[in-house]
Amino acid sequence: MASFDQLKAIIQLFRLDLSLAAGICVIVGEIVALGHIPQVYEAILGFGVGFFISTSVLILNDYFDLETDKINAPNRPLPSGLIQTHTVILLSTVTVIIGLIFAGLISGIAFSVAMILWIIGFSYNWKLKRTGFLGNLLVSSSVAMTFIFGGLVIGNPWNIAVWIFSAIAFLIDLGEEIAADAMDMEGDKLINSQSIAIKTGRDNALKFSAILFAMVVVISLIPLIGGWLGFSYLLMISIMDVIIIISTVKFLKTSNSDEKRKFLRIIYLGATLGLIGFILGQIFV
Structure with a gap:
């Protein structure tokens, strides 16, 4: 029977956030395309695909990043020894x-897209x-596809x-990917990564990330200007844009890597909170 620490490690592998x-992104895509809340079964099936396909890929990330995580994130489940590789493979396969x-x-078609x-x-x-950048683009495109x-x-x-x-x-995801690579340079050098940070320097990569986050704020205004979405969208971008602006400024000011990671996570969670606000706005407004 798995210990409490092992169960915590398994939950950590799932990266639930x-x-x-x-x-949630899949459900928001359904709402935006419909203009109203989808049927329950559409929401459940869509959420299930987004959640479980993402979970499987994220679990595999721990498997393939084992060597670099020994340097970049030694407390992760695999390098810490709490979880064995066969467990990671099993969990990824099941999900x-x-x-x-x-x-x-x-x-x-949905099956084919999910498989791709x-x-x-x-x-x-x-x-x-x-x-490096090609990999960043592929990951960000997959996130956008939700x-x-x-x-x-x-x-x-x-x-x-x-x-x-x-x-x-x-x-948002591209900015986060590039910034994360900048803070994982030492471990990434072990696998001969061609990340933007390694090729152009850490500071340049972080500045590029900040520019991408600023572009998010600008693009987020387009649906309001076009009149395509109403109050619930305004609620969403008000939450998201304020969090992005404040966190990006603090992200650039601090020189502490742990602080930078914290602000990156806040940006990601702020966007998620905004999406939840959008859904709630569609339900109750």
Whole structure:
């Protein structure tokens, strides 16, 4: 029987903040494409695909990053010895199967898209992370696809507002990926990573991330200017943009790596909180 510490490590492997965010993004994509709350089964199936496919990929990240995590994150479940590699492989396999079952219940196209997204995630963890910016682009594109997948679930993936949400998610994740690489330079050198930080310098990479976060704030105003979305969207971007602006300023000012990681996490969680506010606004306003 697993100990309490091992159960905590398994939960840590799931990275629930990121997995839950992926599922929420799919539901938001459904809401934006429909203009109202989707049917319960559409929300459950869409969330399930986003959550479990994301979880599987994130678990694999720990498997493939074991050597670099010994330097960059020695307290993670694998390098700390709390979890064995066979457990990680089993958990990743189970979660991807569940995610694909959910996708298959939606449609054949949804199953194919989910499978492609998982393959991209696997390829990134296995080899493409070393490519630096190309790897960053692939991961961010996969995150952005969660909103478009939400549109696909309800049969309207080409909705322009859905693509605006997708662009916001793309830029936030790309900024976070580049900044994270900048703070993981020492470990990434072991795998000959070609990250922007290694090629151009840590400070340049961090400044580039800040520019991407600033672009998010600008792009987030487009649906309001176009009149495509109303009060619930205003609520969302008010929360998200304020958190992004304050956290980005503090992120640039501090020289402490742990503080920088904290502000990156706040930006990510702020965006997730904004999305939850959007959903609640659609339900209650």
